[in-house]
Amino acid sequence: MEGITLAAIEVLPEDIIEKIAAGEVIERPSSIVKELVENSLDAGARTIDIDLVKGGIETIRVVDDGEGIEIDDAPRAFLRFATSKIREFNDLVKVRSFGFRGEALPSIAAVAKVEMFTRKRESLEGTRVVVEEGKVKEVTPAGCPPGTAIKVTELFHNVPVRKKFLRSPLTEQGYSLDLISRFALCFPHVHFNVTLDGRSYMTIPPCSNIKDRLPLLFGAELAKKTVSLHYDRNNYKLSGFISQPDLQWTHTRYMYCFVNDRFVKDSFIQSAIIKTYRSLVGTKKYPLVVLKIDVPPEKVDVNVHPSKLEVRFSEPAQVFQLIGETITKALAKTYTGWSN
Ligand SMILES: Nc1ncnc2c1ncn2[C@@H]1O[C@H](COP(=O)(O)OP(=O)(O)O)[C@@H](O)[C@H]1O
Ligand SMILES: [Mg+2]
Incomplete structure (x- = not known):
């Protein structure tokens, strides 16, 4: 050169x-x-x-x-x-x-x-x-x-x-x-x-709950086919929605994750969701999911990059497990045959 x-x-x-x-x-x-x-x-x-x-x-x-x-x-x-x-x-x-x-x-x-x-x-x-x-x-x-x-x-x-x-x-x-x-x-x-x-x-218009926003943003039919996500213990709070297993997508565009109210496109969180979802539903596709994770600010670093789309948790293994458990519990409700 x-x-x-x-x-x-x-x-x-x-x-x-x-x-x-x-x-x-x-x-x-x-x-x-x-x-x-x-x-x-x-x-x-x-x-x-x-x-x-x-x-x-x-x-x-x-x-x-x-x-x-x-x-x-x-x-x-x-x-x-x-x-x-x-x-x-x-x-x-x-x-x-x-x-x-x-x-x-x-x-x-x-x-x-x-x-x-x-x-x-x-x-x-x-x-x-x-x-x-x-x-x-x-x-x-x-x-x-x-x-x-x-x-x-x-x-x-x-x-x-x-x-x-x-x-x-x-x-x-x-x-x-x-x-x-x-x-x-x-x-x-x-x-x-x-x-x-x-x-x-x-x-x-303003509303009291994210659930009320789903019909406007995704359409009434789709909004009906979601189950809620919920976990609240030991300083970790998870909330949101995931689509029922009969609705799947070939892309990750409908995967919305927020950490302490910031939208993130974090490969770690996404893989926790995808891994759990796929092993439960037996698919190669993706769900619609809105997952809000709230943790004490000292347990997460949002300062990784100016565009702040990635985060770093201080207890990643715990977060990974909580996401898995929360999604498993929610999807279990959609399968009457499951023991959970
Ligand atoms: N819409 C707004 N309403 C009130 N204050 C604002 C608004 N936008 C900017 N500011 C003020 O201007 C400052 C600089 O904004 P910005 O350059 O975005 O930096 P940062 O948000 O990181 O503080 C903010 O800290 C805030 O005090
Ligand atoms: Mg600013």
């Missing part, structure tokens, strides 16, 4: 560092939707409106009725590693919020134009912040309802290679809709409204 001539070593300018770091977190419109909705949930929102134009490539707008931000804090939200959620390294161990790195807003602002309106409920006035090229351009008092509204436009205008790798608006829209369904599954008490290209697409 022909070598390249290496230049002297120099620290990269700030704006290039920002863009590289942003690439880790912001890959496509759905990454932005994820970060904004997580912030809204962290802010205690009860209603979250998500508007996408051209699959989010042209505009993404997320509006919440959460706690809002003070005028003095509002521009600081766009600084890298600025967060209101942890104060010291030890807090990382027990963090329950989605965010804690303070990376999302600066990463979005590094690759798109961002306009934010935000108001604390007790404040008489709100704040408008405009950020372009990662720099806060405007901070002005503004009239707006309590909560936070963030509009993202001109995505990847300054990173053309990223823009080129985006798929069609319909495909990008699909990624965001999948993501929103996952949030809707995990947070039944939150009201979600989705608007696509100016038209109302989906209204997901």
Whole structure:
């Protein structure tokens, strides 16, 4: 291989560092939707409106009725590693919020134009912040309802290679809709409204239980053919649903796992489910499953990767066994012939 001539070593300018770091977190419109909705949930929102134009490539707008931000804090939200959620390294161990790195807003602002309106409920006035090229351009008092509204436009205008790798608006829209369904599954008490290209697409009213969300997300017939999962002992709580054995899929798309309210695509959890399911049902296919695992924060590390899709348990063997037992018990109810 022909070598390249290496230049002297120099620290990269700030704006290039920002863009590289942003690439880790912001890959496509759905990454932005994820970060904004997580912030809204962290802010205690009860209603979250998500508007996408051209699959989010042209505009993404997320509006919440959460706690809002003070005028003095509002521009600081766009600084890298600025967060209101942890104060010291030890807090990382027990963090329950989605965010804690303070990376999302600066990463979005590094690759798109961002306009934010935000108001604390007790404040008489709100704040408008405009950020372009990662720099806060405007901070002005503004009239707006309590909560936070963030509009993202001109995505990847300054990173053309990223823009080129985006798929069609319909495909990008699909990624965001999948993501929103996952949030809707995990947070039944939150009201979600989705608007696509100016038209109302989906209204997901709040309800008391995940079970009530199944018909809306999977259809009434399928929802009826699920059995509930339940375990609650020794600090481990498992809940959710699994499809009856006569319903099977050739893909894992309907396997939804959440650990402490975070969606994960964790091979360890998946293999625990699949192994149990297959040995009981005698199949090579996959179930529909919604499995929520709640453990004390110190028993799980969610800090494995910025996209946080994988987790590491401190007692993996125990978790593996609990998943197996819980699924076995649930499926046993569907087989009258079983002794269990
Ligand atoms: N929708 C929102 N409502 C209230 N505060 C918000 C919202 N979005 C962001 N913030 C504030 O901005 C800060 C930075 O957000 P972000 O960059 O996503 O970092 P993180 O969520 O990791 O703290 C948050 O810690 C929070 O204080
Ligand atoms: Mg965040």
